[in-house]
Amino acid sequence: SLHVIAAKGRRMPPPPSSSSSSKGGVTKADEDAVEFRKEAKDMWVDDTALLTVEVKDAVIVDGHVDYVINVKRTTGLTSTSWQLTRRYSALRDLNAALERLTGLSLNFPPKKAFGNLDRGFVQDRQKELQAYIERLLLMPLIRFSPEFMSFFDSDHYSIPFEADAFQGVSMYLRSEQNWELVEPLPMGWRFRKEFFAVRATNKEDNKEYVVTYNPMSPAVAASINLESVSSAFKYLAGINHPYIAPANVGCLHQAHLPTGIFIRELHSKGSVLDLITRTKNFKQPYLKKYGVKKPRGLDLKVVQLYGRQVLEALKFLHEKHIPYGHLHSGNVLVVSADVVQISDYENAILGLPARLKPHMLQLPCVQSMEAQDVYAFGHLLYEMIFGEPLTTPAITDLPPHTPGASLLEKILAPGVKAMPTVAELMAEPFFAMVQLAPMKPSFKISVRAKELITATWTSTENALRAERQAAEQAARRKEKPAKDKVVASSTAAVPAKSSSSSGGTAGPSAASRRASSSTEKSAATSKQASSQSLTTPALAPAPAPAPAPAAAASKKQSISAAPPAPPAPPAAPAAPPPPPAPPAMKAPPLPPMAPAAPPPPPMPSSMGGGGGGGERGALLGSIQGFAKGKLKKAVTNDRSGALV
Numbered sequence: 001s002l003h004v005i006a007a008k009g010r011r012m013p014p015p016p017s018s019s020s021s022s023k024g025g026v027t028k029a030d031e032d033a034v035e036f037r038k039e040a041k042d043m044w045v046d047d048t049a050l051l052t053v054e055v056k057d058a059v060i061v062d063g064h065v066d067y068v069i070n071v072k073r074t075t076g077l078t079s080t081s082w083q084l085t086r087r088y089s090a091l092r093d094l095n096a097a098l099e100r101l102t103g104l105s106l107n108f109p110p111k112k113a114f115g116n117l118d119r120g121f122v123q124d125r126q127k128e129l130q131a132y133i134e135r136l137l138l139m140p141l142i143r144f145s146p147e148f149m150s151f152f153d154s155d156h157y158s159i160p161f162e163a164d165a166f167q168g169v170s171m172y173l174r175s176e177q178n179w180e181l182v183e184p185l186p187m188g189w190r191f192r193k194e195f196f197a198v199r200a201t202n203k204e205d206n207k208e209y210v211v212t213y214n215p216m217s218p219a220v221a222a223s224i225n226l227e228s229v230s231s232a233f234k235y236l237a238g239i240n241h242p243y244i245a246p247a248n249v250g251c252l253h254q255a256h257l258p259t260g261i262f263i264r265e266l267h268s269k270g271s272v273l274d275l276i277t278r279t280k281n282f283k284q285p286y287l288k289k290y291g292v293k294k295p296r297g298l299d300l301k302v303v304q305l306y307g308r309q310v311l312e313a314l315k316f317l318h319e320k321h322i323p324y325g326h327l328h329s330g331n332v333l334v335v336s337a338d339v340v341q342i343s344d345y346e347n348a349i350l351g352l353p354a355r356l357k358p359h360m361l362q363l364p365c366v367q368s369m370e371a372q373d374v375y376a377f378g379h380l381l382y383e384m385i386f387g388e389p390l391t392t393p394a395i396t397d398l399p400p401h402t403p404g405a406s407l408l409e410k411i412l413a414p415g416v417k418a419m420p421t422v423a424e425l426m427a428e429p430f431f432a433m434v435q436l437a438p439m440k441p442s443f444k445i446s447v448r449a450k451e452l453i454t455a456t457w458t459s460t461e462n463a464l465r466a467e468r469q470a471a472e473q474a475a476r477r478k479e480k481p482a483k484d485k486v487v488a489s490s491t492a493a494v495p496a497k498s499s500s501s502s503g504g505t506a507g508p509s510a511a512s513r514r515a516s517s518s519t520e521k522s523a524a525t526s527k528q529a530s531s532q533s534l535t536t537p538a539l540a541p542a543p544a545p546a547p548a549p550a551a552a553a554s555k556k557q558s559i560s561a562a563p564p565a566p567p568a569p570p571a572a573p574a575a576p577p578p579p580p581a582p583p584a585m586k587a588p589p590l591p592p593m594a595p596a597a598p599p600p601p602p603m604p605s606s607m608g609g610g611g612g613g614g615e616r617g618a619l620l621g622s623i624q625g626f627a628k629g630k631l632k633k634a635v636t637n638d639r640s641g642a643l644v
Contacts, residue, residue, distance in 0.1 A: 044156075044192075044217065044218050045073065045156045046073075046075055046353050047144060047149075047190060047191055047353065048353045048355055048356075048357045048358055049073045049074060049075045049353075049358070050073070050074045050358050051071070051072070051074075051137065051143070051152070052071070052072045052074070052137075053071050053072075053133045053134075053137065053152060054069065054070045054071075054072075054130065055067055055068070055069055055127075055129050055130040055133070056068045056069065056070045056083075057558055058122045058123070058125070058126045058558070059085075059558050060117055060122070063117070064087060064088075065087065065088060065116070065117065065122055066086070066087060067085070067087070067091070067126065067129060068083060068084075068085055069083065069084040069085070069086055069152070070082075070083055071083070071084060071152050073153070077466065077467055077470045082153075082155075084152065088111075088125070088129075090151075091129060091132075092108065092111070094147065094151050095132075098136075098145070098147060098148070098287070101145075101147070101285060101287035101291065102141065102142070102287045102288065102290075102291025103288065103291045104291050106132070106135070106136070107135075108132060109125055109128040109129060109132060136148060138391050139391075140189075140355075140389055141287065141290050142287070144189040144190075144191075144355075145189070145286070145287055146191055147287070149191060157191055161191065161192045161194065161215070162184070162194060164257075165194035165196075165213040166184070166194075166196075168213055168253055168259060168261075169181060169194075169196050169213050169261070171253075172251075172253050173198065173211075176249070177201065178200060178202070179199070179201065179209070179211070179249075179263065180198065180199060180201055181196055181197075181198055182196070182198055182199055183196070183197050184196050184197075185197050185210060185283055186283070186284065186285040186286055187210075187282070187283075187286060188212075188286065188330075189286060189330070190214075190352070192214075192215050193213070193215075194212070194213045194214075195210055195211070195212055195213075196210070196211045196213070197209070197210060197266065197283075198210070198211050198263065207266075208265070208266040208268075209248065209264065209265055209266055210263070210264060210265075210266040211249075211261060211262070211263045212260070212261070212262050212264075213253075213259055213261060214259060214260045214261075214262075214346070214347070214350055214352070215257040215258070215259045215260075216229075216252075216257065216258040216259060216260065217350065217351030217352065218257075219351060220350065220351030221257070221258045221351075224452070225452070226254065226258055228451075228452040229258070229349060229452065230252040231446060231448060231449045232349060232445075232449040232452050232453055233250040233252055233260060233346060233349070234250055234251065234449075235443075235444065235445040235446065236250055236322070236345060236349075237249060237250030238443070238444065239345075239441075239443050240441055240442045240443065241313060241316050241439070241441040241442075241443075242341075242437075242439055242441070243309045243310065243313040243316075243339070243340065243341050243342065244313050244316065244317075244341055244342055244343075244345070244441075245264055245265075245333050245341040245342065245343035246264070247262045247263060247264050248265075249261065249262060249263040250262050250346065260346050260349075262346060264343060267333055267334060267335055269334040269335075269336075269337075270282035270333075270334060271329060271331070271332055271333050271334060272298075272306065272329040272330075272332040272340065272380075272384065273290065273329040273330045274289070274334070275298060275334060276296065276297070276298065276329060276384065276387050276388075277289065277290050278296065296387045297384060297385050297386050297387035298384045298385075298387075300403050302384075303384045303385055303403070303404070304430060304431060304433070304434050305338065305434055306332070306340045306384065307377075307380075307384070307430075307431060308426070308431045308434040309340050309436070310327070310332060310340065310342060310377060311422055311425055311426050311431065312426075312436065312439070313341070313342045314342075314374075314377065314422050315422045315426070316441055316443075317345065317373075318369075318370055318373070318422060320443055320445075321450075321453065321454055321457055322345060322453055322457075323348035323349070323369050323453070323456050323457040323460050324345050324348060324369075324373055325347070325348050325369065325372045325373060325376070325460060326344050326345070326347045326348065326352070326354055326355070326376075327342060327373055327376040327377060327380060328355055328356070328376060328379065328380060329380055329383050329384070329389075331343050331344045332380065348456055348457075348460055349452070349453070349456050354372065356376055356379060357464070357467075359375075359392075359393040360375060360468075361464070361467055361468050362393045362471075363375070363393055363394075363416075364468070365416050365417055365418050365419055366419065366464075367461070367464070367465065368461055369457055369460060369461055370419070370421065370422065371419040372464070373422070374419045374420060374421070374422060374425070375411060375412075375419060377411070377425070378408060378412045379412070381404065381407065381408060381411075382395070382408060382412065385402070385403055385404060385408075390412065394412050394414040394416075395408060395412045395413060395414075396414070403430075404430045406428075407425070407428055407430050
């Protein structure tokens with residue numbers, strides 16, 4: 001049946017049923033459309049967002065290994081993380097599908113029949129899978145493929161957009177009556193953008209045409225006047241420029257989601273990407289026709305000719321203030337051997353993210369709409385010269401005698417402060433020698449549509465700036481803890497400086513005094529504890545707690561975690577308690593105190609008269625009459641020793 005068609009290598013489910021329900025004439029198709037619109041809005045994500053995949057752990061479960069994979073999608077404004085559990089066989093099936101579709105050898109870690117549960121082997125396999133996934137992330141051909149994305153993000157890449165596109169295109173073509181649907185075309189890298197081959201009902205028109213069905217971003221659809229969008233699309237389809245692909249139809253269809261529908265001529269030579277990859281049948285699945293093993297750049301004169309024509313198209317769009325931002329080799333159509341045309345200039349109004357946006361967010365020099373197009377032109381020029389896309393934001397080095405090396409460095413060299421303008425690029429000797437036929441381009445647009453296009457130009461620039469600022473703030477927040485940690489460790493390593501009074505010797509600092517005080521307190525505490533240990537019987541050490549009964553072996557065992565420690569040896573039997581201390585001996589009673597000696601007789605006074613002389617005489621007499629032998633030995637009761 002018609003609804004069972006292979007789009008982008010996947011099988012399409014049947015379209016919603018059109019049977020009527022009993023709810024006031026509302027059909028089942030209407031209910032399905034409402035539900036689909038809500039689901040599609042929830043499922044909408046930025047396909048170009050930075051995706052990081054980490055094989056975090058490996059767990060043995062029931063005789064096989066489950067790999068725990070952390071996935072993170074990051075844009076300038078948001079970041080979302082989730083976790084997957086995948087077996088080796090599932091990853092192997094993904095690799096088999098990718099190799100079958102691309103014809104490439106992706107060096108997947110081989111299978112091992114015996115010993116595949118050994119801890120060392122599983123850890124090595126985990127590292128190999130991590131390296132394998134990182135290689136795929138650097139290949140745009142695979143990174144944006146539905147097979148790859150649905151494997152790591154099935155929640156957002158499982159909704160059947162193909163069925164909705166087929167139904168929407170069929171409804172639109174029936175209303176127009178000038179076109180008829182031929183077949184789906186597995187073209188393009190965007191998950192939600194579908195292509196169909198159509199032909200004119202006019203028998204005299206023998207050309208082939210392609211219709212693109214491209215849903216609008218829900219965020220843009222909620223903040224824009226859809227009638228103005230539809231009007232702008234009609235005017236954009238009427239652009240008359242030799243190097244801009246015209247559209248026979250440009251409209252906004254509102255079946256399930258606000259969707260741009262454009263019908264353009266399908267040229268037999270395909271796009272510049274088809275020339276680079278030497279694709280003979282561009283109607284093949286996307287991965288298969290672009291899975292090239294030996295890249296080949298274009299002839300230098302062809303690069304100069306096509307580059308100059310693309311610059312002329314960009315100059316016209318910038319003069320008319322028409323936002324583009326979606327220049328790449330797949331959007332440059334080869335009309336003939338001497339003429340190319342850029343297409344898909346409606347993407348900016350639909351709110352679709354540019355394919356190179358992750359790179360642009362890392363470059364402060366890419367600010368304006370013109371700078372975005374010039375930067376994308378640099379990538380296009382690089383791909384036409386070398387035959388393969390540049391996968392990094394900037395070029396680190398170029399081979400000697402590279403054609404257009406100075407031009408590439410002005411756009412793609414690290415540390416570029418400002419992008420050159422289109423006029424400056426056209427004045428370069430690399431393009432100035434190209435002679436083009438005289439042109440008389442034209443573009444008519446209403447005031448209402450012009451206001452919408454101008455607003456889209458401004459909002460596209462503002463959105464990129466906002467995302468870059470958010471990304472820079474996130475990077476600073478991420479670096480701050482590490483920086484604070486380094487500063488703290490450096491401060492701790494610097495010894496405290498001693499403070500000195502002016503004109504005198506340096507005295508101890510406050511830190512030294514505090515340290516000295518702490519040392520003295522510690523010494524006093526130790527001395528007190530030592531004193532207590534002499535007078536208090538020592539407590540026997542508490543016996544070690546009995547080991548808990550061994551738990552049942554778990555069915556899951558993490559490989560990344562450290563291996564379990566060996567069981568502790570049985571505790572030695574506790575020492576017998578010490579014998580009771582003997583009763584303390586009582587000290588002998590003190591002997592009775594001897595009676596005090598009688599006072600010495602008063603000394604005869606040598607001086608008569610006053611009482612003062614008598615007292616002095618008595619004192620002198622007592623001193624003279626002192627004898628050591630008359631003293632008695634005192635008995636001391638010493639209680640400072642330990643009781644035994």
